[in-house]
Amino acid sequence: MKFLDQAKVYIRSGNGGAGAVSFRREKFIEFGGPDGGNGGRGGDVWALVVDGLNTLIDYRYQQHFRAKTGGHGKGRNMTGVKGDDIILKVPVGTQIFEEDNKTLICDLIEVGQRYRLAKGGNGGFGNLHFTTSTNRAPRYANPGLSGEERTLWLRLKLIADGGLVGLPNAGKSTFLAAVTAAKPKIADYPFTTLYPHLGVASIDAREFVLADIPGLIEGAHEGVGIGDRFLGHVERCRVLLHLVSAQEENVAKAYHIIRHELESYGHHLSNKTEIVALSQIDTLSIGERAVKQEILQRASGKSVMMFSAVSHEGLDHVLRAIAHIIEKERQDNVYEA
Ligand SMILES: Nc1nc2c(ncn2[C@@H]2O[C@H](COP(=O)(O)OP(=O)(O)OP(=O)(O)O)[C@@H](O)[C@H]2O)c(=O)[nH]1
Ligand SMILES: [Mg+2]
Numbered sequence: 001m002k003f004l005d006q007a008k009v010y011i012r013s014g015n016g017g018a019g020a021v022s023f024r025r026e027k028f029i030e031f032g033g034p035d036g037g038n039g040g041r042g043g044d045v046w047a048l049v050v051d052g053l054n055t056l057i058d059y060r061y062q063q064h065f066r067a068k069t070g071g072h073g074k075g076r077n078m079t080g081v082k083g084d085d086i087i088l089k090v091p092v093g094t095q096i097f098e099e100d101n102k103t104l105i106c107d108l109i110e111v112g113q114r115y116r117l118a119k120g121g122n123g124g125f126g127n128l129h130f131t132t133s134t135n136r137a138p139r140y141a142n143p144g145l146s147g148e149e150r151t152l153w154l155r156l157k158l159i160a161d162g163g164l165v166g167l168p169n170a171g172k173s174t175f176l177a178a179v180t181a182a183k184p185k186i187a188d189y190p191f192t193t194l195y196p197h198l199g200v201a202s203i204d205a206r207e208f209v210l211a212d213i214p215g216l217i218e219g220a221h222e223g224v225g226i227g228d229r230f231l232g233h234v235e236r237c238r239v240l241l242h243l244v245s246a247q248e249e250n251v252a253k254a255y256h257i258i259r260h261e262l263e264s265y266g267h268h269l270s271n272k273t274e275i276v277a278l279s280q281i282d283t284l285s286i287g288e289r290a291v292k293q294e295i296l297q298r299a300s301g302k303s304v305m306m307f308s309a310v311s312h313e314g315l316d317h318v319l320r321a322i323a324h325i326i327e328k329e330r331q332d333n334v335y336e337a
Contacts, residue, residue: 002055002057002060003054003055003057003195003196004055004056004057004059004060004156005055005056005155005156005157005158005195005232005233006056006153006154006155006156007056007059007060007063007153007154008063008151008152008153008154009059009063009064009065009088009151009152009153009154010063010064010065010149010150010151010152011045011064011065011066011086011088011117011118011149011150011151011152012045012065012066012067012118012147012148012149012150013042013043013044013045013067013118013119013120013121013147013148013149014041014042014043014044014066014067014068014069014070014083014084014120014121014147015042015069015070015083015120015121015144015145015146015147016039016040016041016042016069016070016120016121016122016123016124016143016144016145016146016147017039017040017041017042017069017070017071017072017073017080017081017083017123017124017144018039018072018073018080018123018124018141018142018143018144019036019037019038019039019072019073019123019124019125019126019127019129019141019142019143019144020036020037020039020072020073020074020075020078020126020127020141021034021036021126021127021138021139021140021141022034022035022036022037022074022075022076022126022127023035023036023075023137024075024076033128033131033136033137034126034127034128034130034131034136034137034138035075035076035077035126035128036073036074036075036077036126036127036128036141037073037074037075037076037077037078037079037080037126037128038073038079038080038123038124038125038126038129039070039071039072039073039079039080039123039124039126039142039143039144040070040071040072040073040079040080040081040082040083040123041070041082041083041120041121041122041123042067042068042069042070042082042083042120042121042122042123042144042145042147043067043068043069043070043082043083043084043085043086043120043147044067044085044086044116044117044118044119044120045065045067045085045086045087045088045116045117045118046085046086046087046088046114046115046116046117047087047088047090047094047096047106047108047114047115047117047154048087048088048089048090048112048113048114049090049091049092049094049108049109049110049111049112049113049114050089050090050091050111051092051111053089053090053091053092054091054092054156054158054198055091055156056090056091056094056154056156058089059154065086065088066086067083067084067085067086067118067120067147068083068084069083069144069147070082070083070120070121070123070144071083073123073124073126073141077126077128079123080123082120083120085120087114088117088154090108090154090156091156091158092108092109092110092111092159093108093109093156093157093158093159093236094108094154094155094156095107095108095154095155095156095157096108096115096117096152096153096154096155097152097153097154097155098150098152098153099150099151099152099153101153101155105117105152109159117150117152118147118148118149118150119147119148120147121144121145121146121147121148122144122145123144123145124141124142124143124144124145125141125142126141127139127140127141129141156233157232157233157235157236158196158198158211158233158236159209159236160198160209160210160211160233160234160236160237161208161209161210161237161238161239161322161326162201162208162209162210162211162237162238162239162240162241162322162326163210163211163213163233163234163237163239163240163241164176164210164211164212164213164234164240164241164243165213165216165231165234165240165241165242165243165258165262166215166216166242166243166244166245166254166258166279167215167216167217167244167245167248167254167257167258168189168190168191168192168214168215168217168225169188169189169190169192169215169245169247170215170243170244170245170254170279171243171245171279171280171309172193172212172213172215172243173185173186173192173193173197173212174186174279174309174310175212175241175243175279175307175309175315176197176199176210176212177199177309178309178310178312178315179199179201179210179309179315179319180199180200180201180210181199181200182197182198182199182212184197184212190215190217190225191214191215191225191226193212193213193214193215194214194226195214195230196211196212196213196214196230196233197211197212198210198211198212199212201319201322203316203319203320203323204320204323206323206326206327208322208323208326210241210322211233211234211237213230213231213233213234214226214230216228216231216257216258216261217257218257218260218261220261221261221264221265228261228264228265231261231262231265231267231269232267234269235267235268235269237272238272238273238325238326238329238330239272239273239274239275239322239325239326239329240262240269240272240273240274240275241274241275241277241318241322242255242258242274242275242276242277242300243277243279244276244277244278244279244296245278245279245280246278246279246280246281246283246284246288246289246292246306247280247283251278251292251295251296251299252295252296252298252299255276255296255299255300256299273325273329274300274302275302275305275318275321275322275325276296276300276302276304276305277304277305277306277307277318278292278293278296278304278305278306278307279307279308279309280308280309280310281306281307281308281313281314282308282310282311282313283308289306293306305317305318305321
């Protein structure tokens with residue numbers, strides 16, 4: 001799957017169909033009056049959230065969307081048919097902005113949600129409509145109204161319950177692959193992951209979505225490495241799982257670098273509930289683990305979990321901790337609403 005989280009599109013709703021000028025002419029009927037029908041309305045342009053999509057890649061190949069013109073009115077007072085709508089299918093978490101890429105038009109967060117981006121023009125009136133007591137045979141009709149045209153930005157912010165953050169090689173993708181069916185690329189060089197991956201994890205019959213994003217390094221907020229733009233995809237998470245590899249010489253420093261990047265990014269990311277975990281503990285002896293855990297605990301001021309995505313040791317504990325926070329945040333949000 002190719003990933004694209006931003007796309008610019010041009011849309012145009014359909015023009016209304018023209019009204020008709022027509023007079024009734026029938027055998028044996030002596031006085032035929034005007035009978036021109038109205039034009040049909042032009043097609044609308046809609047955005048619709050569909051299941052099973054998590055990229056805007058389709059909009060790299062097509063950026064222009066035009067709905068159909070309404071049918072013209074006809075004699076015998078027949079209204080023209082409505083022009084066909086155009087539907088832009090988008091993934092859950094798509095936000096649509098004005099051309100300035102700042103003014104939010106709609107935030108689409110549920111499958112099935114739809115939003116009308118441009119309304120088709122109304123059809124014109126046929127000559128029948130213009131009949132009055134003083135003008136019983138008008139020879140004119142309206143043209144249809146024009147459709148609207150707009151340039152818009154589609155921006156995707158994935159919706160996951162939990163987000164994985166850490167330096168490159170912290171083991172984020174290995175963790176995702178161990179606890180979900182996702183198959184992200186895993187390798188021992190930095191920036192193996194180039195775009196976000198989602199997976200569904202489950203523990204104790206509870207399911208939740210995890211997002212694995214590219215690793216962050218010092219200066220990511222200034223564009224170093226892959227930069228921090230993918231942090232947008234964990235903005236809506238309820239919990240962050242911050243991984244620090246047991247293979248790091250200085251686990252405290254590794255922790256602080258990421259915290260600093262989260263703070264520099266803003267958008268309340270640094271206020272999110274964080275679970276800190278020492279990953280890859282299969283590479284250390286029991287004694288070494290305790291030492292690094294203690295250092296990380298002091299650095300973060302939190303109790304630090306430990307796991308290995310290779311030996312699977314500690315994985316369930318981490319999943320339970322994530323599930324617990326997600327559950328709690330869900331309940332809190334219910335009370336707020
Ligand atoms: N021994 C051991 N190796 C691990 C473990 N988890 C990950 N690794 C190795 O560490 C390296 C990096 O793992 P990834 O999962 O690709 O790391 P990442 O955090 O996704 O890295 P980026 O995508 O570059 O940010 C790979 O060679 C993995 O095989 C673990 O629990 N134990
Ligand atoms: Mg990775």
